[in-house]
Amino acid sequence: MKVSRFKISLLFFYLVLVFQTTSFAQETDTTGRYLTEKITAQIESITESLDANLDFSDLVESYYYHAENKININGPDADELRNLYLISDFQLQSLKNYLKKFGPLISIYELPLIEGFDDQTVELLTPIIDVSSQSTSGRLKPKQIAKWGRHQIITRMERNLNEQIGYQPTDDSSLWEKPNSRYLGSKEKIYAKYGFNYRNRVRAGVTMDKDAGEVFFKQNVNDSLQSLVGSKLKNGFDFLSAHAFIADVGIVKAVALGDYHLSFGQGITMWSGLSHGKSTVPTQVMRYGRGLKPNSSVNESYFLRGGAATLGWKAFELTVFYSNKKIDANAESADTLSNDDYYVTSLQESGLHRTVSELSDKGTLSQQLYGGRFAYRSKKFEIGYTMHQTMLGTTLFPRTYPYSQFRFQSDRLMNQGIDWRWVNPHVIFFGELGMSDNGAMAGIAGLATQPAGFVSLTLAYRHYEKEYQNLFSNAFSESSSTANESGIYAGISASLAPGWKVSAYADQFKFQWLRFSTDAPSNGFDYFVQSDYRISRKADLYVRFRTKQKMINDNNPWNAIDFIIPETKNSYRFHINYTVSPSITFKNRAELISYKKGNEENDYGFIIYQDIIYRPENKPFELNFRYAVFDADSYDARLYAYESDVLYAFSIPAFSEKGSRAYLLFKLKAFKNVDFWARVAHTWYDNRSEIGSGLDVIEGNSKTDLKIQVRWKF
Numbered sequence: 001m002k003v004s005r006f007k008i009s010l011l012f013f014y015l016v017l018v019f020q021t022t023s024f025a026q027e028t029d030t031t032g033r034y035l036t037e038k039i040t041a042q043i044e045s046i047t048e049s050l051d052a053n054l055d056f057s058d059l060v061e062s063y064y065y066h067a068e069n070k071i072n073i074n075g076p077d078a079d080e081l082r083n084l085y086l087i088s089d090f091q092l093q094s095l096k097n098y099l100k101k102f103g104p105l106i107s108i109y110e111l112p113l114i115e116g117f118d119d120q121t122v123e124l125l126t127p128i129i130d131v132s133s134q135s136t137s138g139r140l141k142p143k144q145i146a147k148w149g150r151h152q153i154i155t156r157m158e159r160n161l162n163e164q165i166g167y168q169p170t171d172d173s174s175l176w177e178k179p180n181s182r183y184l185g186s187k188e189k190i191y192a193k194y195g196f197n198y199r200n201r202v203r204a205g206v207t208m209d210k211d212a213g214e215v216f217f218k219q220n221v222n223d224s225l226q227s228l229v230g231s232k233l234k235n236g237f238d239f240l241s242a243h244a245f246i247a248d249v250g251i252v253k254a255v256a257l258g259d260y261h262l263s264f265g266q267g268i269t270m271w272s273g274l275s276h277g278k279s280t281v282p283t284q285v286m287r288y289g290r291g292l293k294p295n296s297s298v299n300e301s302y303f304l305r306g307g308a309a310t311l312g313w314k315a316f317e318l319t320v321f322y323s324n325k326k327i328d329a330n331a332e333s334a335d336t337l338s339n340d341d342y343y344v345t346s347l348q349e350s351g352l353h354r355t356v357s358e359l360s361d362k363g364t365l366s367q368q369l370y371g372g373r374f375a376y377r378s379k380k381f382e383i384g385y386t387m388h389q390t391m392l393g394t395t396l397f398p399r400t401y402p403y404s405q406f407r408f409q410s411d412r413l414m415n416q417g418i419d420w421r422w423v424n425p426h427v428i429f430f431g432e433l434g435m436s437d438n439g440a441m442a443g444i445a446g447l448a449t450q451p452a453g454f455v456s457l458t459l460a461y462r463h464y465e466k467e468y469q470n471l472f473s474n475a476f477s478e479s480s481s482t483a484n485e486s487g488i489y490a491g492i493s494a495s496l497a498p499g500w501k502v503s504a505y506a507d508q509f510k511f512q513w514l515r516f517s518t519d520a521p522s523n524g525f526d527y528f529v530q531s532d533y534r535i536s537r538k539a540d541l542y543v544r545f546r547t548k549q550k551m552i553n554d555n556n557p558w559n560a561i562d563f564i565i566p567e568t569k570n571s572y573r574f575h576i577n578y579t580v581s582p583s584i585t586f587k588n589r590a591e592l593i594s595y596k597k598g599n600e601e602n603d604y605g606f607i608i609y610q611d612i613i614y615r616p617e618n619k620p621f622e623l624n625f626r627y628a629v630f631d632a633d634s635y636d637a638r639l640y641a642y643e644s645d646v647l648y649a650f651s652i653p654a655f656s657e658k659g660s661r662a663y664l665l666f667k668l669k670a671f672k673n674v675d676f677w678a679r680v681a682h683t684w685y686d687n688r689s690e691i692g693s694g695l696d697v698i699e700g701n702s703k704t705d706l707k708i709q710v711r712w713k714f
Contacts, residue, residue: 415435
């Protein structure tokens with residue numbers, strides 16, 4: 001696709017049409033729009049970095065919870081706003097100073113009187129805060145827990161409605177010769193979740209999941225195939241997660257049994273689960289480790305299983321933890337005459353067990369983890385020391401390539417680190433330094449400052465040695481691992497005028513050693529700028545530009561040496577939200593991607609979509625519709641766009657090739673405590689005769705997905 005005059009004219013006409021429509025919109029309440037956009041931006045950013053669809057429940061569950069159980073900003077719970085990255089340390093301190101001087105807020109609309117709180121911040125917080133005089137702290141009483149605790153049951157089914165190669169019938173002899181040529185189970189993806197929550201202090205839950213292609217009833221599987229996978233083929237859900245959690249009981253700050261997460265410091269030494277990554281708010285590089293939290297997602301690799309407890313006395317805090325679980329891995333026999341001894345060549349993190357080979361890898365390797373953290377925390381200073389030991393059931397001995405020769409190759413690994421945060425009136429210093437038992441180091445240090453109430457700055461430097469090894473590290477980085485990287489980051493956020501806000505960052509990074517598809521040390525950069533404009537209470541928009549460059553192998557077959565060359569990706573985005581009536585909201589986006597590798601010609605990709613959200617007043621239902629048109633020359637020029645989905649489900653497809661996509665999401669409050677969702681999505685391709693790859697191939701140029709969910713709250 002070349003950027004023709006026609007396509008440029010189409011984009012220009014689209015923007016003009018949007019502005020004309022906006023000018024006729026009526027005044028309406030837009031509560032919750034800014035919060036939704038913030039969550040969307042964070043998830044899109046993570047997806048682009050990991051290039052995978054994941055369950056983000058652990059990241060957004062607190063947003064959902066506080067939308068129904070609002071945070072009292074007159075009490076200590078206001079700290080949760082900072083932990084959710086909705087306000088900064090400076091704003092939190094300004095709020096506390098105001099409360100100390102003038103007493104409790106009477107209305108949330110007093111917030112603009114506090115330094116650092118503008119109208120946009122108030123609208124961001126409105127869906128999840130109130131000024132109640134009640135406190136969620138105090139002694140736990142069994143009768144109150146039983147009376148005021150809330151139960152929730154969610155069931156969901158989804159499936160692709162097209163015929164896929166992996167589900168087509170075949171004869172027994174073909175399956176025996178090629179056991180991985182078909183999926184073992186049905187194409188339905190089934191999800192079930194039960195949760196109990198009492199003021200976020202007492203929680204318990206069970207989450208169950210069966211992915212498409214996995215087995216639910218093993219008697220439906222061919223006997224010959226059952227013999228190949230043995231005891232790993234079972235009835236019921238393929239994945240089961242359970243947790244029990246209690247918090248704030250005297251010196252016991254938190255206790256978790258079952259599946260849980262730990263997040264400390266800046267994520268170098270211990271951070272299980274997902275993190276926010278590079279945010280579209282450039283000043284959010286500094287992380288707020290939330291310590292011990294229960295796991296409620298179906299990401300089958302990103303959690304700990306066992307028990308953990310956090311104890312606190314005055315300014316001191318101690319956390320101890322233990323985890324023991326089976327993880328997926330590819331194993332090979334170390335002795336051709338015996339299967340008793342084996343070694344692991346790779347770890348599998350997809351959580352998919354659809355074929356004989358995938359199911360054979362399930363739970364192959366035992367993983368134990370134990371450790372602790374001791375921290376001192378005052379109003380202005382926090383320091384913590386974390387140590388943990390990881391033990392595997394057998395030796396991890398991956399196939400070694402030049403780029404991977406420094407990765408972990410053993411059955412034991414010890415990590416330790418120290419993190420700190422020092423808060424001054426206008427400057428916050430933060431950082432963490434970690435070390436693995438081979439002596440390699442990884443560290444990040446930075447400062448956040450607010451020289452004026454309308455300007456925030458962040459500077460950070462990171463250096464992760466190529467030999468650093470940690471299976472539970474998830475620090476701020478350009479690559480997917482906390483190793484073989486150094487860089488300097490600068491970000492700024494400024495409110496230049498009423499309604500106007502500008503955010504920008506520059507990240508220069510270097511890789512000291514080889515990387516996959518990059519056979520030499522390399523460097524790169526990532527520059528971002530975004531301007532937000534609040535037109536009125538009924539409409540807001542932003543424009544964004546981002547450019548990122550890395551080095552990659554030339555892969556020229558005529559070269560004796562595979563030189564590295566730059567690959568550059570530029571992104572231009574326009575996004576607007578506006579309401580045309582109290583019941584109807586529109587969202588529009590136009591985005592253009594350009595991708596260039598070395599001296600080759602640019603590849604381009606673009607997407608335009610229209611969202612229509614219909615929430616009729618005093619009606620028990622709502623509709624969310626999108627129609628999108630996309631065109632990308634190659635997969636390298638692909639685009640991502642977050643799609644509205646049923647509760648606790650996430651859809652962020654990658655758009656490449658040429659076509660269009662539409663979806664319709666329907667939500668009905670069927671009864672007082674029962675919600676029903678139905679979602680259908682259809683994609684058309686103009687230049688393809690088959691869709692997908694491997695066993696997911698669909699013959700034809702279109703595909704349709706259906707999703708149904710029911711929630712019962714009591």
